[in-house]
Amino acid sequence: MASGNMKDIKRRIKSVQSTMQITKAMELVASSKLRHAKERVSQSRPYFNTMYSTITRLASVTRDADSVFTQKREVKNSLYIVIAGDRGLAGGFNSSIFKLGAAQMGGKNAHVLTIGKKAQEHYSKRDWPVLGNYPGIAETMKISDTHPIIHQTIDLFKKGEIDEVFLCYTEFVSPLQQDAKCIQLLPVNFKKQGGQTADKNGAGVLTEYDPSPEAVFDAIIPEYLYGVLYGAVVESFCSEQSARRMAMEAAADNAGEMIENLNLSYNRARQAAITQEITEIVAGSGQVG
Amino acid sequence: MSTFHLKVLTTERSFYDDDVDRIVVRTTQGDVGILPGHVPYIAALGIGGLTIIRDGQEHVAAIAGGFVDCSKEGTVVLARTCEWANEIDINRAREAAERAKARLHQQESEHEHDIAQLKLKKAINRMRIAEEK
Numbered sequence: 112m113a114s115g116n117m118k119d120i121k122r123r124i125k126s127v128q129s130t131m132q133i134t135k136a137m138e139l140v141a142s143s144k145l146r147h148a149k150e151r152v153s154q155s156r157p158y159f160n161t162m163y164s165t166i167t168r169l170a171s172v173t174r175d176a177d178s179v180f181t182q183k184r185e186v187k188n189s190l191y192i193v194i195a196g197d198r199g200l201a202g203g204f205n206s207s208i209f210k211l212g213a214a215q216m217g218g219k220n221a222h223v224l225t226i227g228k229k230a231q232e233h234y235s236k237r238d239w240p241v242l243g244n245y246p247g248i249a250e251t252m253k254i255s256d257t258h259p260i261i262h263q264t265i266d267l268f269k270k271g272e273i274d275e276v277f278l279c280y281t282e283f284v285s286p287l288q289q290d291a292k293c294i295q296l297l298p299v300n301f302k303k304q305g306g307q308t309a310d311k312n313g314a315g316v317l318t319e320y321d322p323s324p325e326a327v328f329d330a331i332i333p334e335y336l337y338g339v340l341y342g343a344v345v346e347s348f349c350s351e352q353s354a355r356r357m358a359m360e361a362a363a364d365n366a367g368e369m370i371e372n373l374n375l376s377y378n379r380a381r382q383a384a385i386t387q388e389i390t391e392i393v394a395g396s397g398q399v400g
Numbered sequence: 401m402s403t404f405h406l407k408v409l410t411t412e413r414s415f416y417d418d419d420v421d422r423i424v425v426r427t428t429q430g431d432v433g434i435l436p437g438h439v440p441y442i443a444a445l446g447i448g449g450l451t452i453i454r455d456g457q458e459h460v461a462a463i464a465g466g467f468v469d470c471s472k473e474g475t476v477v478l479a480r481t482c483e484w485a486n487e488i489d490i491n492r493a494r495e496a497a498e499r500a501k502a503r504l505h506q507q508e509s510e511h512e513h514d515i516a517q518l519k520l521k522k523a524i525n526r527m528r529i530a531e532e533k
Binding site: 154155157158161162165169254317318319320321322326327330331334337338341342 | 407409410411412413414427428429432439440441442443444465466467469471476478480481
């Protein structure tokens with residue numbers, strides 16, 4: 112009986128140990144990927160900040176009615192581009208972005224474009240129609256990877272099948288904090304989004320546009336969308352790795368704790384077995400004598 | 401000689417960030433030269449060259465897509481892709497040109513045709529810049 116118990120505990124210790132090995136390895140992989148991802152985020156940020164300030168200034172001098180991209184229309188159909196991970200085991204990373212998505216889409220006639228395998232799996236089982244899936248691009252993201260996604264989005268938007276576009280991604284705040292966010296992409300609305308009003312000195316200075324403000328605007332908006340999407344995917348990937356690292360670290364810690372407890376039980380069982388044996392021997396010898 | 405501040409940014413890196421004498425850049429309307437004290441100016445970029453002249457020396461880069469923005473603070477070029485002439489892998493550009501040409505000859509949808517044409521233009525541009533230096 113006692114030896115059977117000991118065997119059981121031993122087997123459990125072994126299984127927890129191998130789990131711990133896996134979680135440790137995953138943690139290491141995630142932290143090395145996180146390093147690369149962080150570098151990519153910091154390299155791409157100056158581009159987006161400049162892009163954003165230019166677009167804001169441009170938007171402040173271009174009147175709303177001038178471009179299809181800024182025109183507000185009655186919203187019948189909305190499109191949500193949801194960026195999630197390609198893999199699970201990343202703590203609450205995937206579920207929190209889906210939760211945010213569900214909260215945002217509730218009550219709307221929403222359509223979905225997914226980026227990441229997990230998003231594809233998630234939305235294939237939901238009621239929202241999926242217009243496109245783009246799995247497996249986050250890790251080796253290049254700016255050209257955003258082109259098909261944005262082209263599809265712009266196409267739908269121009270045809271009037273979609274009246275507004277939102278982007279759900281996870282912002283990398285710090286290794287310990289990642290925030291799921293939802294921003295409006297189209298129609299472009301800067302004042303609401305950034306809380307910024309028009310540039311102070313933008314109004315007074317006459318800017319020259321080649322060939323015309325509208326043409327420049329229409330050329331730059333897709334550029335801006337590529338940029339925003341690229342930035343969002345890069346941020347999300349960084350957040351995913353960070354979340355996974357944290358989750359795996361916690362899992363490895365828990366496994367360590369479990370092994371400690373199991374070791375304790377194992378030693379207790381071993382001692383109990385020895386004590387019992389001694390008692391049996393003593394009792395037996397007493398009877399003989 | 402007066403100079404102005406030029407920043408060239410791509411998504412992957414900060415490509416250039418320094419004072420320059422003048423630059424020539426290819427917009428969708430053709431080559432545009434920018435000197436110090438240029439009026440505020442914004443234009444979308446085409447596929448072509450970016451020439452940076454600093455201390456009388458020319459530095460040439462291949463550029464594709466994006467836009468240029470001149471303001472009082474300086475000039476910013478936001479490019480989709482941008483690389484120095486000596487960074488260009490000419491063999492790769494040649495191969496890309498061949499591939500694009502081959503695709504142009506196939507009967508494909510208009511969209512794919514456009515993409516192939518764009519790729520060919522980019523490859524030819526890279527080859528031209530790399531050979532010119």
